[in-house]
Amino acid sequence: METLELKESVTFKNVVFKNILLATDFSEVARKALPYAAALAAGDDSKLYLVHVVPPEPRWPITIEPEPPEARSEWLDAELAMKALVAADLVKTTRHEVLLERGPIGDVLLDLMQRKDVDLLVLGTHGRGGLRKLILGSVAEQLFRLASCPVLTVGPGVPAGKEEHRFRRILFATDFGPASMHALSHALTLAIEHKATLTLVHVVTPVPVAETGPYWYVGTDLIDREQRARRETVERLKKLIPPDVKLQSDPEFVAALDYLPDGILKIADGSQADLIVMGVKRTAAVRTSAHLPWATAHEVVRRAKCPVLTVRA
Numbered sequence: 001m002e003t004l005e006l007k008e009s010v011t012f013k014n015v016v017f018k019n020i021l022l023a024t025d026f027s028e029v030a031r032k033a034l035p036y037a038a039a040l041a042a043g044d045d046s047k048l049y050l051v052h053v054v055p056p057e058p059r060w061p062i063t064i065e066p067e068p069p070e071a072r073s074e075w076l077d078a079e080l081a082m083k084a085l086v087a088a089d090l091v092k093t094t095r096h097e098v099l100l101e102r103g104p105i106g107d108v109l110l111d112l113m114q115r116k117d118v119d120l121l122v123l124g125t126h127g128r129g130g131l132r133k134l135i136l137g138s139v140a141e142q143l144f145r146l147a148s149c150p151v152l153t154v155g156p157g158v159p160a161g162k163e164e165h166r167f168r169r170i171l172f173a174t175d176f177g178p179a180s181m182h183a184l185s186h187a188l189t190l191a192i193e194h195k196a197t198l199t200l201v202h203v204v205t206p207v208p209v210a211e212t213g214p215y216w217y218v219g220t221d222l223i224d225r226e227q228r229a230r231r232e233t234v235e236r237l238k239k240l241i242p243p244d245v246k247l248q249s250d251p252e253f254v255a256a257l258d259y260l261p262d263g264i265l266k267i268a269d270g271s272q273a274d275l276i277v278m279g280v281k282r283t284a285a286v287r288t289s290a291h292l293p294w295a296t297a298h299e300v301v302r303r304a305k306c307p308v309l310t311v312r313a
Contacts, residue, residue, distance in 0.1 A: 015189040017041070017119040021049045023109055026081045029124035033154040035165040036307055037122040038090040040152075043193060049116055050085065051099040052078050053108045075100070106142050113149060121147050124154045125301060150186060150311045155301045167194045171273040173201045173264045173300075176236070179279025183311035187277040188245055190309075195248040199271050200237045203256045203263035204229070230255040261299040268304060276300060276308045 022037040024030040041048040054075055082098055085091065101108045113121060121143060143151055172187035174180035191198040233255035241251055252271070256263045268276055280297050301308045 013185050015186050016046075017044050018046050019049065019116055019118045020046050020120045020122060021051060021109070021113060021116065021118040023051055023053070023105075023121065023123040024085065025052065026078075026085065027124070027126075028160065029126055029154065029156060031124070032158055032160050033122050033124035033152075033307075034085070034088070035090060035162070036152060036154060038094050039165040040120065040122075041094045041096075046095070046119075048091070048094050048096040049099055049112070049118070050082065050091070050096060051101060051109070051112060052082055053105040054078055054100065054102045055105075056103050075102075105139055106146070109143060110146060113147060118149050120150050120152060122152045122154075126156055147312065150183075150309055152307055152309050153301045154307045155304055157303055157305045158307060159305070167191075167196050167275040169199070169271055169273050170194070170196045170275045170277060171199045171201060171264075171268050171271060173203070173276060173278045174237075174240070175202065175279075177279065177281065177313075179281045179311065179313035181240075181279070182313055183277050183279040183309070184240060186309060186311055188241075188247075190275065190277070191247055191251075192245070196274070197249050197252065198247060199252040199254060199267070199273070200240060201254045201256065201264060201267050202233050202237060203258050203260055203267075204233070205259055206257055226257065230257075261296045261303070264296075264300055265303055268306065274306050276304055276306060278308065278310060280310045280312045 017040055020037055020041050022034060024034070037048055040046070078100055082100065086096065086098060099112065101112065109121070112118065123143065125139075167190055170187055170191050172180075172184060174184065187198060190196065234253045237253040237255070241247075254267055256267060258266065264276065264278075267273075278297060278300065297308075297310050301310075
């Protein structure tokens, strides 16, 4: 596998998804994720695992009691729904394996990703936000914070019924940190494979006036300084493209002054992006961070009109 290096000691490798895991609860948002998983699997001749996780069985005081009828019924319903799912033409033409599991969904999927050597997790999410998300948490965000592999999330804003599920325009959002540098390999690989136009974006959050005070900067060249900062950021973005990487079209570079994640979403909408790629930072309390309603990655997934590929550092 060819390795490309920059002067900043950032290494890029061609990315191949050999084992793709699609988690489904048979809902409408989960069905929207299936064509993307199938298209990626077909492109790399990968194996697609389709998994549904049945909730854990309730505990009964007498251990010798037979399995409760409602638990058995739920399993049979899942089997029927999975048979209907794999009957679709886009699944028939892809190497696939069906998996029915029982247990806590997050723990089960993380265990499956290790056992099946999964390269990519694909899932749909309702994208709950605000107080409701703070209370209930988000399985989707917990997974793309904890998963050892990239996660392709199809949020509620992604339109259903698209005829084509290839990526023609890819937006790569970076803060120049280790996580986004790792994600860059995926953005470059997908842009090459899909012959897509790649847009590299860096968004700088403006400093609130209330925090800086009226005398934080007394110069008269504020606009000039901002324009110079944009130019310098664009030049830094250009250096992220290794000279040996040949894209189908010239990449685009955008330096924006806006609030996250609004800046990323505005640029994605303006460029009609088919995919957003971004890194997800490691955190010390990763399970707690998955429940923060203001997390940038979660907000991008929840509001984006295209799938979002998150790559952990």
